[in-house]
Amino acid sequence: MPNRTDAKTLLIGLLIGATVSVASAVYLLLTSKKSARNSSSPTSPPIRTGVESLIGNTPLFRIRSLSHETGCDILAKAEFLNVGGSTKDRVALSVINEAEKAGLIQPGRGDTIFEGTVGSTGISLAVIAKAKGYKCHIVMPDDQAKEKYALLEKLGATVEKVRPVSIVDKNHFVNLARKRADEMNLKADQEGNGPRGFFCDQFENLANYQVHYQTTGPEIYEQTGGKLDAVVLGAGTGGTLAGVTHYLKPLIPNMIAVLADPHGSGLYHKVKHGIMYSPMEAEGTRKRHQVDTVVEGVGINRLTRNFAKVEKGWLDEAVRVTDREAVEMSRYLVKTDGLFVGSSSAVNCVAAVRIARELGPGHTIVTMINDHGTRHLTKFWDDTYIEREGLTPSAEGLEFLDPPK
Ligand SMILES: Cc1ncc(COP(=O)(O)O)c(C=O)c1O
Structure with missing residues (x-):
C-alpha cells in the first residue's frame, strides 16, 4: 500500500504536469497567433503602403x-x-511622379497642382496631392454633376467653377488652369523662391498616354x-x-x-x-x-x-x-x-x-x-x-x- 508521503508526491507531480501542459498550450496558441500576424503565407497579397x-x-x-x-x-x-474611383488615378499619379522627377514640384513646400478637368481627373489629383503633400486647384465647367464638386471640396481641393466656353476662349477651364499655374510661378520667380505651381495638362501631356x-x-x-x-x-x-x-x-x-x-x-x-x-x-x-x-x-x-x-x-x-x-x-x-x-x-x-x-x-x-x-x-x-x-x-x-x- 502506498504511504501518505507517496500520495502527496504523486499529487504534486500531477499538479505540476497539468500546469506545465496548460502553460505550454497557451504559449503555443499565443505565439502561433503572433506569427500569423507578422508573416503572410506565400499566397496572401503583400501589405502595401499608401x-x-x-x-x-x-x-x-x-x-x-x-x-x-x-x-x-x-x-x-x-x-x-481604383482608390480615387476612376481610371484617371493612373494618369494623376504618373503626371505628378514625372513632374517630381523633372524637379518641377517638391512635396511639403506649398506647391500646387493645377488642372482643368470635367471632374474625374481632378478627384484623382486631389487624392494624390494630399497623399504626397501638395495643394490642388481644379478649374471645372459649372455644368457637371454636383457630387464631383462636393467630392473635390471634401478632399481639400480648391474648386474654380467656370462657364463652359470654347477652347479658343481664354476663359476655357483648361486655359484658366494653365494661367493660374503661370501666375503662381511668376510670383515665385519674382520673389526668388516660394511655392511653385504645376499645370498637369492631361490633354496634351504624353505622360497620360504613357x-x-x-x-x-x-x-x-x-x-x-x-x-x-x-x-x-x-x-x-x-x-x-x-x-x-x-x-x-x-x-x-x-x-x-x-x-x-x-x-x-x-x-x-x-x-x-x-x-x-x-x-x-x-x-x-x-x-x-x-x-x-x-x-x-x-x-x-x-x-x-x-x-x-x-x-x-x-x-x-x-x-x-x-x-x-x-x-x-x-x-x-x-x-x-x-x-x-x-x-x-x-x-x-x-x-x-x-x-x-x-x-x-x-x-x-x-x-x-x-x-x-x-x-x-x-x-x-x-x-x-x-x-x-x-x-x-x-x-x-x-x-x-x-x-x-
Ligand atoms: C469618367 C471618364 N471616363 C473616361 C474618360 C476618358 O479617358 P481619356 O481621357 O483617357 O480619353 C474620362 C476622361 O476625362 C473620364 O472622366
Missing part, C-alpha cells in the same frame, strides 16, 4: 448579361475600383492571355485609347481597336472620314455645349496630343452612341447585372455590344468601366434631369440597340 498603392492592377471581369446576349465574351476592366501604355495595356494582355479580338474605348483626352492601343496592337495584329464616341463629339468623324466634325455642329442644331451630350468625360471636338497618337492608322473602327442608348444601357446593366456605371462606361458598353454583333459569337471584346454611377447621381442618374432631356428609358432588354438606327 493610397497610391491602390491604383492599377484592376480586375478584368465578364459582363454576364452582355456576354450572354451576344454569344461573345464581353470583358470590362474595373477601373472604378501610363496606359505601361500599365493598362500590359494588364489587359496578361489578363486575357493575349486572346482578344477587339478593344473598345471612349476618348476624352484620348490617353487611355492611345496607350492601350499602342501596347496591344503590335502584340495582337488581328485585334481591332475601336473608338466609342458619344454624339456631339467630333472624333467619330475624324476616325471614319479624317475630318473632325459633329453633325450637331451644323448651324442651328447645337444646344449649348462644346460636346452636346448628357455623357461626361468622353467626346471632344479638337485633336489633343494624346489622341493624335492613334489618329493615323491605329484605329480600325468608330461607333457613335446616342444619349438615349447610353441611358438605356446604364439602366439595363443595373437591372440585369447589378452593375451601376457612370455615363462614359455606358457608352463603352453600347459600342462593345455593337462590335460583338458585327464580329459574331465566339469573339472576345475588352472594354472599360471608367467610373461608378454614384459619381453621377445628380445628373446622368437623376430621373428628373433625364426626363427633361427627353431621355426617359423604356426598354425591357437590349431592343434599344436593334436596327434600324
